[in-house]
Amino acid sequence: MSPQIAFLGAGNMATAMINGLLASGFSPSQLRASDPSEAALSRLQSLGLSQLNTSPQHIFIDADLVVVAVKPQVAPEALAAIRDQIGPNTAILSIAAGIPIASLQAAVDPTVPVIRCMPNTPAMIGKGASGLFATAQASDAHRALAEQVTNAVGMTMWVPSEALLDAVTAVSGSGPAYFFALIESIIAAGVDLGLDQQTAVALTLQTAIGAAELAGRSELPISTLRENVTSPGGTTEQALLALQSHQFDEIITHAVQACAERARTLGEEFG
Numbered sequence: 001m002s003p004q005i006a007f008l009g010a011g012n013m014a015t016a017m018i019n020g021l022l023a024s025g026f027s028p029s030q031l032r033a034s035d036p037s038e039a040a041l042s043r044l045q046s047l048g049l050s051q052l053n054t055s056p057q058h059i060f061i062d063a064d065l066v067v068v069a070v071k072p073q074v075a076p077e078a079l080a081a082i083r084d085q086i087g088p089n090t091a092i093l094s095i096a097a098g099i100p101i102a103s104l105q106a107a108v109d110p111t112v113p114v115i116r117c118m119p120n121t122p123a124m125i126g127k128g129a130s131g132l133f134a135t136a137q138a139s140d141a142h143r144a145l146a147e148q149v150t151n152a153v154g155m156t157m158w159v160p161s162e163a164l165l166d167a168v169t170a171v172s173g174s175g176p177a178y179f180f181a182l183i184e185s186i187i188a189a190g191v192d193l194g195l196d197q198q199t200a201v202a203l204t205l206q207t208a209i210g211a212a213e214l215a216g217r218s219e220l221p222i223s224t225l226r227e228n229v230t231s232p233g234g235t236t237e238q239a240l241l242a243l244q245s246h247q248f249d250e251i252i253t254h255a256v257q258a259c260a261e262r263a264r265t266l267g268e269e270f271g
């Protein structure tokens with residue numbers, strides 16, 4: 001029988017995932033959602049979904065996967081409200097940032113298979129990067145179904161421990177913000193050098209996209225790609241020397257470590 005996926009929360013992330021699943025061949029009859037917001041549900045209705053409810057009643061019964069897509073602070077409580085609907089074949093996929101698996105299992109049943117996911121915001125345009133960790137109770141079928149959900153909005157990498165999701169948060173979960181900050185700085189520097197704003201934005205964005213795609217497609221290591229554009233005595237070399245003289249590597253390392261540490265302490269607070 002075709003798998004059934006039920007979304008607890010039908011906000012931005014759930015809608016992006018549902019759009020992606022429909023585009024990847026899922027039928028609307030395989031997808032369900034519960035959300036107190038009529039507006040959120042009517043958005044899904046317009047995509048063809050019919051198993052929708054402002055109250056969670058019945059929506060999660062016999063689902064193969066329940067996707068927890070509510071804000072982190074309400075996740076355990078929202079999950080506890082549907083505990084009677086979680087059957088023996090149901091797994092939970094939680095995208096609620098920072099909520100530990102133990103808190104999710106405590107809300108339902110400690111034996112329920114849980115897959116925890118750290119997505120990122122480019123999922124909204126199908127270019128997300130998700131890190132996933134599954135408990136030992138999750139079957140291969142549960143893992144494959146969870147991966148279909150995250151692959152529907154981008155790409156998926158599995159990590160071997162829940163603790164490593166803090167590293168995923170630090171690299172890709174919060175990562176878009178680092179790139180936005182870098183893009184903003186380069187645009188501002190370009191404008192300082194005399195470019196108009198529109199030109200600086202267009203050149204910077206296309207350079208970011210081009211560099212990422214080149215790095216993704218090339219068989220060469222990224223360091224080689226960097227060296228290839230860095231002629232001795234040339235212009236790029238001066239820029240990279242300036243970055244290093246201001247401890248570029250140390251700044252990035254410190255930022256990523258600070259993010260991971262905050263993810264760890266938030267997990268403790270939520271736990």
Ligand SMILES: NC(=O)c1ccc[n+]([C@@H]2O[C@H](COP(=O)([O-])OP(=O)(O)OC[C@H]3O[C@@H](n4cnc5c(N)ncnc54)[C@H](OP(=O)(O)O)[C@@H]3O)[C@@H](O)[C@H]2O)c1
Nearest residue numbers: 009011012013035069070071072078096097119120121173
């Ligand atoms: N790492 C990242 O960059 C990243 C990016 C996006 C999302 N996330 C995670 O994804 C999750 C969802 O985020 P989002 O941006 O999609 O949030 P969102 O747009 O606010 O969606 C959450 C939805 O859940 C609804 N809701 C509240 N209580 C509920 C309940 N008891 N049962 C069912 N639905 C309920 C909300 O309704 P009301 O608005 O009426 O309360 C809202 O429609 C969050 O936990 C977040 O941590 C992570």
